[in-house]
Amino acid sequence: MPVGLLYQAIFDLSVTMSATQHSSVAVAENATRAVLRQPRLLVRETLTGVVTALALIPEVISFSVIAGVDPKVSLIASVVLCLAMSFLGGRPAMVTAAAGSVALVIGPMVHQHGVQYILPAVVLAGMIQILFGVLGMARLMRFIPTAVMTGFVNALGILIFFAQVPHFWGKSPLIWGLFVLTLLIVLWVPRFIKAIPAPLIAIVLLTVFTVTSGQLLPTVGDEGSMSGGLPGFTQLLVPLNLQTLAIIWPCALSIAFVGLMESLLTARLVDDLTVTPSNKNRESAGLGIANILAGFYGGIAGCAMIGQTIVNVEMGKGRSRVSTVAAGLVLLLLVTGLSEVMAEIPMSVLAGIMVIVAVKTFSWxxxxxxxxxxxxxxxxxxxxxxxxxxxxxxxxxxxxxxxxxxxxxxxxxxxxxxxxxxxxxxxxxxx
Known part of the structure; x- marks a missing residue:
């Protein structure tokens, strides 16, 4: 199987780069190899990656508006982050992309000083995160109380839900119908079809319906520019001096702290869901490297996205690095080669999927x-x-x-x- 051989080669390289592994990382690599040896699991993880990539699109586009950058910039940065963390991160199956928490930090700096300061701020934040990982300071996150962790998860579920409300509340009966159909498909189809993730079935069926019926509905394409092609490397447009440092260091420190906190809290949540360990220090250092790469080729930082991670782990049953590699590759394909097709996906369908994610995120x-x-x-x-x-x-x-x-x-x-x-x-x- 060509896809399996490709994944195998990539993960062999990843393991070689990590010669001295923590026991949790060894467990993760063993799980990945098990997936690569079983075609059924490989197909499941790959399809899960497809759904995860589709779930990333509306969130990333929305967060780009908060950060004050073009949607294409956030999407390409998300591709870089997702792929880099698939190999460098310490928590398999956790999805990393341009996240809202980081966008909230970057936005004020961009509005006040301009987008040209994003690159140095992101690189500095990445260096801080690498330092945290190398010094072993990421382990301190385990001292966050369980009550705070539970409140974090519940609040995130609430925020995810209310972020979807504008896409269906007060809309036409057809939009409501697509929203409800999405809920029914995602909830009921898994009882009869287990090989294909239910969210993917909902997206394909309902998108085909809206396109063939000629219905004019809000789509992904309405959320931002989706023109194809890859951007070049981000150019440094500001001088490296004390004045620039004075502008970027508060933002960089906030990016580093917020990104690490959300990523490590999400890793802890996935640890509990999958009953498997993760390497928090490797996650911290890996996130720093991934953010530096995203800064130079994309221009915006990111961290773990708990909603999309829930899609990957809970709804798609992703358990290995294969699912996030697939998500990154599919997102790259969609953004570059199939941008026109992706733009036709109804927002009400994606909203239905994310509402299910919100319900599953909340700790009832x-x-x-x-x-x-x-x-x-x-x-x-x-x-x-x-x-x-x-x-x-x-x-x-x-x-x-x-x-x-x-x-x-x-x-x-x-x-x-x-x-x-x-x-x-x-x-x-x-x-």
């Missing part, structure tokens, strides 16, 4: 009455504070930092109140 177990009764009050409050801070600001970094601060403060407040209550009750007992 965390809000069940039985769970809440077992948890300490402080943990529940911390989770709610994290959700509220993230949803209200739309910034995952602010939400997590607020959650960690709440975890440090709230237990002390609760203990002081209990102590005060005990002191006031003591005289009554003496009487």
């Amino acid at each position: 177990h965390s809000i069940q009455p039985a769970t809440l009764r077992k948890l300490p009050v402080t943990e529940t409050l911390v989770m709610l504070v994290t959700v509220a801070a993230t949803v209200s600001t739309g910034n995952l970094a602010i939400g997590v930092v607020t959650g960690v601060m709440a975890m440090l403060i709230l237990p002390r407040i609760v203990r002081s109140k209990r102590a005060a209550t005990s002191e006031t009750a003591l005289p009554d007992r003496e009487k």
Whole structure:
């Protein structure tokens, strides 16, 4: 099988480059080799990559608007990030692309100083992330409390859901119909067809329907320019001096921190979903290298995207590096050679898929009455504070930092109140 041979050659090179591997990386490479040896698993992972690539497109295009760059720039950067992290990252099956959290950081700098400062800021951020990985500082992320992690996941599910609402709410009956049909296909088809991912079936069937019926609906092409072809290397247009450093360092530091935080939190989530370990330090260093490459050939940074990772891991059952390699290659093919075809995909169909992703992202177990009764009050409050801070600001970094601060403060407040209550009750007992 030519595709299998191609994947095998690529992953042999990846393993050779990582001669001294952590045990978690060895487990990941063994899983990848197992997929390459079994045609059924290889087909499943490849098809999962197709769905993941399609799920990346609307999100990446939307985030490019936030960052103040052309949609094509974000899409090409996402190709570079996805492929680079497939070989360099420490968490197989995790999808890395131009993410919204990073776009929120880059946007203010671009609006104030211009797009020419993105390249040096992204390269500096990548160097910081590499330093974190080499020094082993990425392991510190494991100290983030579980309540904060749960709040992060729940808030992200809420944000993903509300990001899809404009694509179907208050629209025509036909758009609503496509949205509902997408939900039904994604939920019911897996009961009968397991070889092909249900989201891919929904995208193909409903896109063919809208094109052949001549219906004029909002499509991916309406979200931004999708003209074919590859851009050249990004040119450095600003001088490398202290003035430039003064402009880029706050943005670079934020990119490094936010990107690492979201990537490592997502890696931790995938670890739990797949019951397999990941190498957080390799993930950090790999993300730094990938961002530098994306900066020079694309011009924008990125990090792990939890929504698309859920598509890959939960909906498509991707478990190895094959799925993300396929996603990167398919995205490259779509952006360059099949941009006109990709532009015809209805946004309501992609919205339906992402709503399912949002539902699967949210930790429903965390809000069940039985769970809440077992948890300490402080943990529940911390989770709610994290959700509220993230949803209200739309910034995952602010939400997590607020959650960690709440975890440090709230237990002390609760203990002081209990102590005060005990002191006031003591005289009554003496009487």
